[in-house]
Structure formats: C-alpha cells, structure tokens
Amino acid sequence: MKPIEVRNKIFLVGAVDWAIRDFHGYETPRGTSYNNYLIVDDEPTLVDTVKHDFAGVMLKNIRDVIDPAAIRHVIINHIENDHATSVDRVMDAAPAATLYMTERGKKGLARFFDLSGWRIKTVKTGDELKIGTKTILFIETPMLHWPDSMMSYAEEDKVLFSQDAFGQHIASSGRFDDEFIASASLAELDDAVIDYYANILMPFGSLIKAKIAEATKMGLELRVIAPDHGVIWRQGPGRIVQMYIDMAEGKAMQSVVVIYDTMWRSTEQMTQSVIRGVKDAGLDCRAIKLRATPMSVAVKEFWKARGALIGSPTLNNIPFPTICQFLTYLRGLRAKNRIVGAYGSFGWSGGAVREVYETVREIGLETFEPGVETTYRPAPEDEQRCYDFGAAFAEKVREYHAKF
Numbered sequence: 001m002k003p004i005e006v007r008n009k010i011f012l013v014g015a016v017d018w019a020i021r022d023f024h025g026y027e028t029p030r031g032t033s034y035n036n037y038l039i040v041d042d043e044p045t046l047v048d049t050v051k052h053d054f055a056g057v058m059l060k061n062i063r064d065v066i067d068p069a070a071i072r073h074v075i076i077n078h079i080e081n082d083h084a085t086s087v088d089r090v091m092d093a094a095p096a097a098t099l100y101m102t103e104r105g106k107k108g109l110a111r112f113f114d115l116s117g118w119r120i121k122t123v124k125t126g127d128e129l130k131i132g133t134k135t136i137l138f139i140e141t142p143m144l145h146w147p148d149s150m151m152s153y154a155e156e157d158k159v160l161f162s163q164d165a166f167g168q169h170i171a172s173s174g175r176f177d178d179e180f181i182a183s184a185s186l187a188e189l190d191d192a193v194i195d196y197y198a199n200i201l202m203p204f205g206s207l208i209k210a211k212i213a214e215a216t217k218m219g220l221e222l223r224v225i226a227p228d229h230g231v232i233w234r235q236g237p238g239r240i241v242q243m244y245i246d247m248a249e250g251k252a253m254q255s256v257v258v259i260y261d262t263m264w265r266s267t268e269q270m271t272q273s274v275i276r277g278v279k280d281a282g283l284d285c286r287a288i289k290l291r292a293t294p295m296s297v298a299v300k301e302f303w304k305a306r307g308a309l310i311g312s313p314t315l316n317n318i319p320f321p322t323i324c325q326f327l328t329y330l331r332g333l334r335a336k337n338r339i340v341g342a343y344g345s346f347g348w349s350g351g352a353v354r355e356v357y358e359t360v361r362e363i364g365l366e367t368f369e370p371g372v373e374t375t376y377r378p379a380p381e382d383e384q385r386c387y388d389f390g391a392a393f394a395e396k397v398r399e400y401h402a403k404f
C-alpha cells in the first residue's frame with residue numbers, strides 16, 4: 001500500500017479503528033485512530049506505538065516503508081494502553097532499537113512489561129536526539145494528561161508529535177485536517193475536537209495554557225501538529241492551538257443546555273416550559289435527556305454552553321441516578337466557568353434540587369438560585385414558574401457570559 005507521508009520522510013504508520021464505540025467508557029460514534037509515526041533518516045525512529053490489537057497493522061505499515069529491524073530509536077510519548085501496549089511487538093521486530101521516555105514513563109511502563117531486556121534512555125525537556133539530518137527535541141508535559149506524558153518535535157521539519165493533545169476520536173480515510181473538512185465539514189471536525197477536550201482535557205486548562213506559553217517561549221514553529229488520535233493538522237495548526245487556548249480560558253457559547261431526566265414525565269413537562277422561557281428570553285437552548293444520551297455527549301454539550309439547567313426528579317430523597325452520575329463525572333472533570341440552575345419534581349419530600357445545588361457548589365461552579373420544584377404533577381401555575389425561571393436564567397447567563 002502507498003505510505004502516508006506527513007512531511008519530508010515522516011510517515012503515518014498507525015491504524016484506524018472504525019469499529020470502536022466504547023473508548024474506556026467514553027462514547028466514540030465516529031470511531032478513532034491510533035496514530036504513530038516513522039521518521040526515516042540515517043537512524044530510523046518510531047514515534048509512539050498503537051493499541052495492541054492493531055500491532056499487526058502498524059508493523060505492516062512500517063514494512064511498506066522500511067524493514068522494521070532497521071529502526072534504531074522508539075520514542076514513547078505516552079504510556080497509556082492505546083499507545084504503548086504494542087511496545088513488545090515493536091521491540092521484537094526492532095531488536096536494535098533504544099526506547100526513549102520520561103522517568104515517570106519508564107516507571108509506569110514497567111507495570112506493563114518486563115523492561116530488563118530493553119535499552120531505555122530517559123529524557124527531559126530540552127534533551128535532543130540526532131538521528132541523521134533530523135533532530136528530535138523532547139518536551140515533558142506532565143499531567144497532560146498522565147504523569148508520564150511528553151511531546152516530541154522534529155526540529156528541521158517543524159512537526160510536533162503531540163500525543164493525545166490536539167487529538168480527536170475520528171476514524172477517516174482522509175488522515176489530514178484539510179481532507180476531513182473536504183469530505184465532511186469543519187463544523188464536524190470542531191465538534192470532535194470539543195468532544196475530546198471536554199471529556200479528556202477539561203481538568204487541565206491551566207496546564208494547557210502554561211505549556212502553550214512555554215512552547216511559544218521556546219520559539220517552536222509549528223508547520224504540522226501530529227496527534228496520536230484523529231486527523232493530522234497540516235492546514236490549520238495555528239487554528240487548533242488557538243482553539244485550545246480559548247477552551248483553556250473558558251470560552252463557551254452564550255447559550256443554555258438543559259440536562260435532565262424524568263420518571264413519570266413531570267420533570268420532562270417542566271423542561272418544556274424551562275426551554276420556552278430560555279428561548280423567549282433570546283438564548284439558544286438545547287435539551288439532553290440523560291437516559292437517552294451517552295454521558296460523554298452530555299458533557300460535551302455542557303462544555304459548549306455558558307449556562308446549564310439541570311432537571312431531576314427526586315428518587316429516595318436524592319437526585320435521579322443518571323443525574324448523580326453526570327454530576328460525579330463533572331466533578332472529576334473539574335468543570336469551570338459555567339453557571340448552573342436546577343429544577344425538578346418530587347412526590348412527598350424533595351431533595352434532588354437541593355442536592356444538585358450542593359454538588360454544583362462543591363465543584364466550584366456558579367449557581368443560579370433558588371431553583372424550581374413542583375409536587376407530583378406541574379399545574380399551569382408551575383409551568384409558568386418554570387417558564388419564568390428559564391427566562392430569568394437566560395438573563396443571568398447573558399450577564400455572566402459578559403465577564404469572559
């Protein structure tokens with residue numbers, strides 16, 4: 001098969017996973033890819049590996065370019081299973097190779113493999129590897145998004161191998177941003193970027209800003225950003241970096257998302273009135289019923305909007321289980337810069353709305369209080385209260401959004 005050249009003898013040799021829909025519990029409706037890269041020079045160098053199921057595909061792709069036995073260096077930017085669990089297959093095929101990773105990468109990888117038979121060099125920010133005409137610079141990125149994480153940079157070609165950062169869960173035959181935009185759309189690509197950021201990188205906004213500032217200070221020019229998932233940024237590397245800066249700074253749409261669940265449709269009925277209130281107050285509003293929607297999609301929609309209204313019935317004095325699950329996920333993601341209101345129905349004693357607010361305050365998000373509650377079934381006056389609540393929330397979102 002024809003090798004895919006990223007730039008000047010740098011080849012994409014990874015695999016496309018068209019079938020995956022559950023990525024460690026995260027919904028991936030577009031599939032994904034495990035990208036890794038072969039740099040052909042006097043001392044051929046492999047950057048990252050792939051998920052173990054795809055080791056054979058990767059080795060075949062390498063063979064389409066060179067004999068894997070010729071590989072002299074293998075860089076492990078990140079040890080998570082989807083990138084490093086075929087290191088053993090690579091080392092079998094390339095026995096002369098030396099592995100390069102951070103100190104914490106080595107410590108972590110030792111939990112997956114017996115490292116005693118492999119040559120390993122640990123690296124830190126600023127270290128360089130000369131492989132012939134090309135030079136590889138290492139940049140540690142601890143907690144972006146694991147302690148071991150680093151990036152590497154092909155200096156002469158100005159290609160950044162960014163591991164998970166700037167990635168997207170997309171399976172596509174066109175492996176570059178411009179190809180994907182031509183066959184699908186820029187909006188779909190942006191949606192995949194936001195989905196990935198919201199579900200994986202949301203907790204690390206401050207670190208992301210600091211790392212981008214550090215890279216700018218180092219004077220790294222970026223012609224191509226080559227992540228370990230999804231399309232490669234050869235047309236718009238500057239645009240994706242700016243998107244990351246914006247997201248790290250809390251950029252959102254001046255809109256509202258309503259995230260709810262319902263038992264006997266009372267909270268759903270309240271939801272209809274809340275949505276009309278928001279809409280009539282002039283803001284766009286999207287509703288997500290949690291029981292009908294993957295959690296990762298709900299989090300993406302939460303992240304896109306400046307304001308969220310959470311609707312929950314009371315079950316056994318606490319919020320409905322899907323709402324509890326959503327709030328737990330949000331707590332782990334350390335969501336910021338969003339404002340939240342709550343509403344819901346209950347029978348004989350409430351609890352859901354109070355507990356939603358308690359959790360939202362613990363997470364550190366702004367709240368719009370008090371919420372709205374009804375008993376058993378919303379009466380016309382309850383629907384009016386919900387409508388008014390939605391409209392007042394929209395006004396508050398507008399005011400809060402102006403701070404950003």
Ligand code: FEO
Pocket residue numbers: 078080081082083145146164228229
């Ligand atoms: Fe794509 Fe952190 O693994």
